[in-house]
Amino acid sequence: MSSSTTTGRPQFNGSMRFLHWLMAAMVLTMLGIGVAMVASLGNYHLLVSIHRPLGIAILIVVVIRFVNRHFSTLPPFPPTMSSQERFVAHASEVLLYTLLFVLPLIGWGMLSAARYPIVLFGSLHLFPILPHSVMLYAFLRRTHTILAYLLFLAFIAHFGAILFHTLVVRDGMLSRMAPWRARAR
């Protein structure tokens, strides 16, 4: 797939844009559920029941995204980005991919170490990936929280940078990843 057309602005290809917005919806939902469930009594069980399978779904989608990205041609950075900005954008992309891969794995691992059954739907459940150790659970549980806050901050930085470029620099940054087809102005 080409990353741009002769008539349009440079854009990520259709599959990349689809996976990006699918992931965005999943991750935003996940961050909201994660932070709400630990403070909730009445909705705790419902939220945990969504959190677990959604986390595994994110793990699957991030792997698909990573592979898809590898086989896709990427559009060039817009000329409005300085080389420092390009470096930061690249680093934050690496950070986001890493967190989206590691956070579900830690979740799976911490439930394994605590010997909670890792139920997805009905009787479908995952096998434990770590030995029963509550000390290990405690460490992973804390790490899960810290990395989740880091993910939230990385998301805010990403979101803020795109808004800044789109609304203040006005270089059409959002159109690169827009769900619709970008057209030249």
Added chain:
Amino acid sequence: MPSDSIAPTEEQSAPLTGRSRLVRLGGVGVVILCVVGGFLYLGGWLSPNALTPGRFVDEFERMGGIHSGFRRNHAKGVCVRGFFDSNGQGARLSKAVVFRPGRVPVIGRFSLGGGDPHVTDDLSTVRGLGLQFSLPDGEEWRTAMVDLPVFPFKDPRAFYDNLLASQPNPNTGKPDPEKMAAFAASHPETVQALAIIKSHAPSSGFDNAAYYSLNAFRFVRADGASTYVRWTLVPVQPYGAGTGASQDKNFLFDELIASIHQHPLQWRLLMTVAQPGDPTDNATILWPEGREQVDVGMLTLDSVESEETSPARDINFDPLVLPAGMAPSNDPLLSARSAIYSQSFTRRAGETKEPSEITPSEVRK
């Protein structure tokens, strides 16, 4: 990774004037603030007085102290193993694998209510039994029961308010009678539940006590039909009222250990089936007499172990670890119990494990 080449000819929008740039920058800031605010709202940071699992466990810790590595409630305990023989009758109520005819291994823990892991045994202290059934398909059923036929509080708020009202006065060492009276006046369901509890004299030991699920659960059959049930473990060991004669600190646990060394202990698992209109969301109310009871099988506990050597110490007997075919009812206590048990589990998990009151040598006697 993206190449650094310059993008194809692309029209730039005309630069903004200083003022309009500032307005747009402000707009970006407001949007970011709204997202952060929404996140803080969801996480409960904007409602500091809301009841959360953390605040609940804080209250348990204030009442019972923090004892490193121990449960924040039902801290004193001993672990057991055995099995459950299902007679197949439960399949009438639920498709859960545990109700197919056959035997599944069980691990569990007997406990006394309260946050002190070294408390002196007393007949009037609430006794608990947590069980984990390991099903052949890898699913689990966990349940945490007590020897009370009803629970004194209808929801987590009532439970929490009672914890606050029963705080001992630092001068007298006793709860403030006025606060207790005010709580009772505003919670008639608690007064009624306590009357039911008082009418059941506690048995002489762990082994001849009945244990109750308290909350209702929704059972789903293979054909999709669902019913509400509560369950009871009814001891095969004959009931005997406690005399309270023993002054020994661990007499309840020592008698349990001696008893299980003599012969395996057994309980029948009875499912009480609700009729339409029976309250499923209020554990303070007994269902009417004469409700159908289905005997679904026999629990046998045949070995006992100190917490220090048993994996049961590190199991959270979360009442919402349920196999397919069993689901929570609309009782608000259930989700709250799950949340609070998890909070207690997470706190104690990372702490150094101090010796249990019931030591490995005590269990071998």
